[in-house]
Amino acid sequence: xxxxxxxxxxxxxxxxxxxxxLSSFRQPSASVPAADAKLFTPGPLxxxxxxxxxxxxxxxxxxxxxxxxxxxxxxxxxxxxxVTESDGWTCVPMQGSGSFAVESVIGLTPKRGEGKLxxxxxxxxxxxxxxxxTYYDIDHTVxxxxxxxxxxxxxxxxxxxxxxxxxxxxxxxxxxTTSGALNPVDxxxxxxxxxxxxxTFIVDSMSGFGCFxxxxxxxxxxxSSSNKCIEGxxxxxxxxxxxxxxxxxxxxxxxxxxxxxxxxxxLEANKQFRFTPPTHALIAFDQALKEFKAEGGVxxxxxxxxxxxxxxxxGFAEMGFHPYLDEDIQGCVITxxxxxxxxxxNFEFLYEQLQQRGIVIYPGKLTKxxxxxxxxxxxxxxxxxxxxxxxxKAIMEEMGVKLPVTQIKPE
Ligand SMILES: *Cc1c(COP(=O)(O)O)cnc(C)c1O
Numbered sequence: 001x002x003x004x005x006x007x008x009x010x011x012x013x014x015x016x017x018x019x020x021x022l023s024s025f026r027q028p029s030a031s032v033p034a035a036d037a038k039l040f041t042p043g044p045l046x047x048x049x050x051x052x053x054x055x056x057x058x059x060x061x062x063x064x065x066x067x068x069x070x071x072x073x074x075x076x077x078x079x080x081x082x083v084t085e086s087d088g089w090t091c092v093p094m095q096g097s098g099s100f101a102v103e104s105v106i107g108l109t110p111k112r113g114e115g116k117l118x119x120x121x122x123x124x125x126x127x128x129x130x131x132x133x134t135y136y137d138i139d140h141t142v143x144x145x146x147x148x149x150x151x152x153x154x155x156x157x158x159x160x161x162x163x164x165x166x167x168x169x170x171x172x173x174x175x176x177t178t179s180g181a182l183n184p185v186d187x188x189x190x191x192x193x194x195x196x197x198x199x200t201f202i203v204d205s206m207s208g209f210g211c212f213x214x215x216x217x218x219x220x221x222x223x224s225s226s227n228k229c230i231e232g233x234x235x236x237x238x239x240x241x242x243x244x245x246x247x248x249x250x251x252x253x254x255x256x257x258x259x260x261x262x263x264x265x266x267l268e269a270n271k272q273f274r275f276t277p278p279t280h281a282l283i284a285f286d287q288a289l290k291e292f293k294a295e296g297g298v299x300x301x302x303x304x305x306x307x308x309x310x311x312x313x314x315g316f317a318e319m320g321f322h323p324y325l326d327e328d329i330q331g332c333v334i335t336x337x338x339x340x341x342x343x344x345x346n347f348e349f350l351y352e353q354l355q356q357r358g359i360v361i362y363p364g365k366l367t368k369x370x371x372x373x374x375x376x377x378x379x380x381x382x383x384x385x386x387x388x389x390x391x392x393k394a395i396m397e398e399m400g401v402k403l404p405v406t407q408i409k410p411e
Contacts, residue, residue, distance in 0.1 A: 235281025
């Protein structure tokens with residue numbers, strides 16, 4: 001594409017350039033990447049051209065247009081979550097990747113002796129919460145699933161809460177991106193709150209929000225980021241907070257930059273971020289929210305992702321690959337496939353060959369088995385799924401892998 005732009009500019013400028021003019025003309029292009037890749041990954045993910053183009057302006061942090069954008073983004077996100085300011089909710093954006101916002105919420109758990117966090121983990125992101133708690137010296141306990149194939153069990157959660165009355169906070173992942181599993185957030189939050197209404201319930205809905213419905217009825221914090229299902233560019237994340245809980249946590253934060261209460265108070269006081277805002281990422285997100293609405297909100301977006309997933313699943317099944325997860329917990333955001341049982345299979349070769357064709361996939365993250373992951377989210381459509389499948393098949397044949405494959409069974 002870049003070459004086309006260059007050559008059309010060329011024609012307009014006339015072809016009688018000297019060699020020196022020509023080389024100085026070409027110079028700036030050296031640092032520009034050749035073309036967009038399609039990212040079959042759960043973040044960073046493929047963004048629309050309009051979202052990227054929206055960023056081609058510079059706005060000052062106090063510019064009234066920018067202040068309006070912050071407002072749009074905050075209220076737009078509450079709308080996606082199905083809550084309002086008057087119902088006692090607020091959206092607090094935080095600079096950084098998704099983990100920054102998760103950490104800003106986890107970091108509000110009261111100090112040791114006054115608060116204890118119960119973390120439900122069935123993958124890398126649950127483990128990351130535990131790591132955050134360790135860094136902040138937050139008293140915590142983790143319920144770990146036997147492997148990434150299982151989801152947190154409500155009975156075990158209630159049993160743990162029954163045995164340990166010092167637990168004040170519970171946190172869990174909505175969609176575990178490690179495996180692609182959809183965790184029963186609504187059911188667990190409802191059962192926990194029914195028995196322990198004082199518990200603060202935290203949900204990392206990073207790759208779930210905007211795609212899967214989630215009830216805010218029994219939760220207090222819902223965290224996601226700019227670059228997941230809403231399809232903005234990376235740069236900030238946000239927590240949708242029950243205001244009462246947020247304000248009660250004032251003074252608990254262990255980090256100045258990640259103090260979510262201070263961030264909220266700053267935004268409320270003068271509508272500005274405390275520190276340099278990710279202006280371009282917010283402008284892009286404002287556009288991404290418009291596209292999200294135009295597609296039909298959560299339902300419309302999920303329909304496209306679900307279709308992408310179905311196309312991938314069918315194509316992979318024809319090559320002998322079946323999703324690692326059982327159907328009842330498999331979401332439509334990312335799919336884990338185990339490696340084929342074939343001596344000619346070489347993941348590095350596959351990865352590089354796909355990349356050369358402009359296709360980026362993810363290696364697996366499972367603790368017990370070798371696997372790869374293909375995402376179906378971002379600005380991707382059926383044609384992209386088919387292109388990915390074609391390339392995948394061609395590379396498998398090039399490697400000499402016999403199709404259909406049989407997959408390596410996990411231990
Ligand atoms: C992407 C993601 C995060 C945040 O990861 P970052 O790399 O910090 O953006 C957290 N939790 C889940 C479930 C995710 O999918």
